[in-house]
Amino acid sequence: MRNNLKTFIQDFGWPRIIIFLFLVSLFVLAPFVGVRLDASLSDCLNRFGQYAILVLALVPMIQSGCGLNFGLALGIVAGLLGATVSLQLELRGFWGFFGAIAFATPFSVIFGYFYGKLLNKVKGEEMTIAMYVGFSFVMLMCIMWLVLPFDNPTMVWGYAGKGLRTTITVEGYWLKILNDFLAIRIGRFFVFPTGLLLFVGACAGGIWLFLRTRIGTAMTAVGSNPDFARASGVSADKMRTTSVILSTFLGAIGIIVYQQSFGFIQLYTAPSPMVFPAVAAILIGGASVNKASMINVLVGTFLFQGLLTMTPSVINSILQTDMSEVIRIIVSNGMILYALTRKVKVSK
């Protein structure tokens, strides 16, 4: 029994156990400082669903040895393009939501293809390069959002009649389309977002299956030892590019799912700060720079988002000040730092 506990702790990892215990203590504390438990739990589930696919998007690239996708902003931009096109065409409901994904697909494939080609040229430095690709591409898109010929009045600046606004509401189009699908309402404060979680589950299941196909296996092998894969007749570069395209595509889906729950499409510099929390979440979940599983994604997203939901409400009530942003930054950047220092665990 003690042995079992030991191996469990070893497998699960101390950082996760500490964060989990901290999260539990926050839930325990919540009622005493006047925070409603059911509302908090509902929030947690909601935010989990909002972010899970963005975190999931990191998995293919980690598996193929491209490291953490700090250039996830590319996928997010592809998703934003899909969402804005969908709004421009006035698609509503499920048509609007899936239309957005459909329009985002070609963008994400094209972006991912060239991004992947670039990363193949900078093997060993992928993460640094990816970060700058993300930053500069977001800046380039800042110009594009102004000049692209969108003219739906809900999207463009009112005074000029052209150029997209910084935030665009999806209300009246596909607001909470997944959250409200088969949602279970208990009491006034608790909503179980069934549709959202089903969609997340479907995506995670899809990737889980994909990693078990021949191509998925090859991808993992490329990440584990590119020379071995090459000697087995697998093109490492092709696999890496495929993984980058997949990651970018999932990023696009992820941001659209996020928008339908959050309610707004955020343009201009908004994609950049979305990346770090996703990276932090998968690392909290126990992934390393070259191995990640679905469990890492789900556990990590839940712990990280749970922490972000609970700390502001509970700690702020105790301290009577707003510490939420500070804590979020410390946790997310601290986690990335922690993971990157343990990077050299690959055996050669």
Added chain:
Amino acid sequence: MGQNGPLLSLKNVSKEFYGNVVLQDVNFDLHEGEILGLVGENGAGKTTLMSILFGMPVIAETGGFKGKIILDGQEMHFASPFDALDAGLGMVHQEFSLIPGFTSTENIVLNRESMRPSILNDAFGKRMSILDRPAMKKRAESAIEKLGVKLDSDMLISEMPVGHKQFTEIAREISREKSRLLILDEPTAVLTESEAEILLDSLRKLAKKGVAIIFISHRLKEVVEVADKIVVLRDGLAVKDVPAAGVTIKDIASWMVGRSVSSDAARHDENKNYGEKILSVEHLWVDMPGETVRDVSFEVRQGEIFGIGGLAGQGKLGIPNGVMGLYAAGGTVHLHDKTIELNSPNAALKAGMAFVSEDRRGVGLLLDESLDWNIAFTAMQVHKQYLKPVLGGLFTLRDEAGMVTLCKEYISLLDIKCTGPRQKAKELSGGNQQKICLAKAFALKPDLLFVSEPTRGIDVGAKKLVLDTLRKYNKEYGTTIVMVSSELEELRAICDRVAIIDEGRIAGILPPTADVAEFGILMAGITDSPSRTKLASAAEEAPNA
């Protein structure tokens, strides 16, 4: 200083690495002004011996050595190469240890530069002195002169031909005031013949000035030419210690390789039937760093075990790597009369060839994945095996159960010591890892199997098992095997024909029963041996006989 006593003498020097004896009771003396030629096969213990002599930290880290090193009548205990340098030893390594962006002067006097004081000395001490370039140049030039070669003291290392780099290294060693004993490890390996000639001349000049030299070379011709006495190492034993006068290359070659010559040839009298020609390689070149293949042609028949031997760096490893598409290659390769696309591992694998790489940990294994992955992966990718259709063939997933069954089969077949199919490859010992690599290749059910250095870095018991497995597959399944190995004994024990590669070309193909000296001569690259062509052509006929 004992004028007549030896400058250096080794007394019963022994060394073992983790219970593996690599040197045993090595004794020899070296006098002032004497050149000692040290020869031996790869792995005979030359490098270890030099490391001991030079106080390399690797020796102390692995438990030190037994025996005595006596320099000028005093027993020496070098804790580090610096002590050895202080005692007057100089070493020129196989790889250049020069700074490419510095001139030869700067390299020669590196860290021993001539200084002159500057005003900063008063405030910050001697470290702030200024380099005295004219003095440095003078010292460098006197060292170059002592060596007796033409070398521009202001030329950058990066712009020099290899020969001059080698001279710079030697000049650096003899520029030390106390340099009395110089160790040269394969100094001529990178030189052209005329450059080597110049180097040998300057070694003779140095010896005349009283410097003792230990000269390690694979080129036996040079050893015979330059050495005053010759020490032959074989399997860690100094088997010969003779004056060089009157010794022929053939003598040395047979001392180097010769073991019990009769015992291993025994199994070859069984009559083996060979089928059709299965593989033909014509004018193959391979650009593999350190193992360049220049122009190689050979044929292998169905059911044969074809051996490829030769010294390190001559290109024998390049052949399987080139045919299997891992390094850029050209020429033509036919398997079953079908042309194989080069530079494409996938094409080579699909055609029915498999490869067990010499780089076990780098290319051969997925160290972080489980054994069943390691064994089944290539078969899955190349032949689409170990996949099962899902949802009526909509897509296919890994057949985990099938992979485990396959893995278990090979675990029992090859007697792989592990906790089960789910264990990670990195947790196994070298010999068992090698068996996994073999299992991976066997799982492809290849028509032709390339095996590269199958016994490198594994213990004796595992060696035997690996070789027996190869022999068994050849016999029972008729798998044709091309085996590349540095160990001649191994090739002679298992192969039906052995080709020796020298400088990227086939120096000759011999039957395994041929005299060891013949192999030695081919390896040493003596191109004008009269009997060679005759023997090679005789071997070509051998499989038909």
